[in-house]
Amino acid sequence: MVELFAITPFVFAFAAFVMDMRTLVGFRTDLARETFALAEVIANETQRNPMAVVMAEAMEEFKSNSAGTIAVAVVTRGTERGAGVPCVADQWCLPRVALVWPPSPDAGTWEAPALCATAGTGLPAQGQHFAADQHVLPNETGSGATSHQGWISRNMRPNEWWVVVDTCLDPTPGLLWSKVSGANLFDLSALVVRKRAAWGSVHDLAACNWCSTP
Secondary structure, three states: OHHHHHHHHHHHHHHHHHHHHHHHHHHHHHHHHHHHHHHHHHHOOOOOOOHHHHHHHHHHHHOOOEEEEEEEEEEEEOOEEEOOEEOOOOOOOOEEEEEEEOOOHHHHEEOOOOOOOOOOOOOOOOOOEOOOOOOOOOOHHHOOOOOHHHOHHHHOOOOOEEEEEEEEEEEOOOOHHHHHHOOOOOOOOOOOEEEEEEEEOOOOHHHOOOOOOO
């Protein structure tokens, strides 16, 4: 009996740790699903820019379990293959960021994330092209193409546009345990969750009245 009482705190601690890890895994799964949903919602809209409203709702939802940053970009076929080198019709071309959100890093940040970079640093600035070795789609560098000229994002149609969402979440220390006990016994904050999702619009770029740089 003495031995049972002696190990009970460790059993509860281990159970709390398992619950926190399960919560974190579920959190990562939800983030993956929801990030693609965010990109799709924005890509479906052509008459008014939904970025700010959609991102504000997403940040509010993520706030309960994390600090973090979020950024979104409209990506189109660019005009350059490199500095001063114009694109050639019907051949590969570097993708270009036509529009971005947030307008300032603070607008895409919640709960003072300590381990996530400033919002938007994973994407080029508005009006800029992606670098030759900079992927747009998740895992694009592992697509089998031997060079970036063969990547999907380098072969966009002139009237094609994608919505790309970059998210970085710094999980709240303790997650479940801190909510139950009020103590941050397990600090899972070092397990930063980074996610990029991209969704191609079914609409032509010409039909979107807010997609271009003002």
